[in-house]
Amino acid sequence: MSIATSNFSEALVIGEGGFGKVYKGIMHDGVTHVAVKRCNPSSRQGFKEFQNEINFFSFCHMNLVSLLGYCQEGNELILVYEYMAQGPLCDHLYKKQKQTLPWNQRLRICVGAARGLHYLHTGTNHPVIHRDIKSANILLDQNWIAKIADFGLCRTVPSLFHSHVSTEVKGTLGYLDPEYYKRRKLTEKSDVYSFGIVLFEVLCGRPAVNPVAVEEESEKAGLAMWAMHCYQCGIIDQLVDPHLDGSIRPESLRAFVDIGIQCLANRSVDRPTMGEVLSTLETILSLQDSLEEREIDTT
Structure with a gap:
């Protein structure tokens, strides 16, 4: 080497x-x-x-x-x-000055990442929990196909008779499942929470934790808190990356925010499975595509 x-x-x-x-x-x-x-x-x-x-x-x-x-x-x-030619997803959202990803492409990346994570949870003999899902660990190949990376912290659920894995807390600040952090009980739903943060990174074009906002003690400091605030106040349009302004259909935006908020539920039992997240994202992508095709046909 x-x-x-x-x-x-x-x-x-x-x-x-x-x-x-x-x-x-x-x-x-x-x-x-x-x-x-x-x-x-x-x-x-x-x-x-x-x-x-x-x-x-x-x-x-x-x-x-x-x-x-x-x-x-x-x-x-x-x-x-x-080798993943396009690098990590985070680089295309906020870390480097690169061409802005259009909304449809962001949706396809989310769908691809969700498929990989769903496979980890259901496609092997025992569920595998990634434990460090974040935009930096979602890599893009030369064709912009999203792939989950970095399995160094993965844990396997021993058997069908186990609902969780008791383990020390590891992961990345801003993405950690609060229930896992408090109780040291790791489940597939811990990955779902982290993936919810990624969904809002994709929508907002900003990191999970904003250092400047932390110093100012702003409600925008943590992406989870900011997303929940906008959702509860009915101002979800304020979550949209300015580069995407006007490109997201209202139906698509509402459905995307809804599934993201569900992923961020405080209790793991209230969160969807990755299969449910994947199905919803595929529907949103189909909806967005059909709306755009309809608009092209009428012009």
Whole structure:
């Protein structure tokens, strides 16, 4: 992997997380690009998360990032993934100056991510809880297909007789399920809560936590709180990213906000399943597409 990444050149760094830096590499054929994640020796994640990624090596779904291989030699821990040319979703929402994603494309990305997460919850022998769903862990390939990434914190529900996993709280500030945070009981609905935050990131074009608003003690500090405030006050139009102004049909906006708010319910039992979220998003996308097609036909 040192050859593939020019001896881990800083010029090839495409990302960095709790595990370590991620490099863009090219395989021996000179054509195939890969993403190489190298563990930082001082990382708080390290070996346990490395093993966890390998344990879920068998995942095979078009909306999950594929692990192509790994290397463990001494203290060197390396994971090799398929290369996602368009990078993380968050970069296209608020982190970098890139072309604004249109609403229909944002909806398709949400549908793709929901399919990947639904597969984790229902497509394996035992439900798998991701535990760190966020826009930074939803990657986009060259065709803008959304794929869930980073399985280092995943936990498996042991059997049908278990409704949750008791575990220490891990995840990212702003996305944590409040029930999981308080009771240390992790369920698939914890992922649903985090995904609800992602839905509002997509709609608002802003991060889960706004540092400036935190300092000002503004109601806009946390995206969950701001979304709930706008919903309860009947001002959901204020949630819309200014770049999307006028492009979202009222029916589409209302349905999207409704399912997002349901995901953010304080009690996990009041949240929908990922299957229900996926079905609703597919309906919203179909509705938005049909409304636009109808408008084109009448012009």
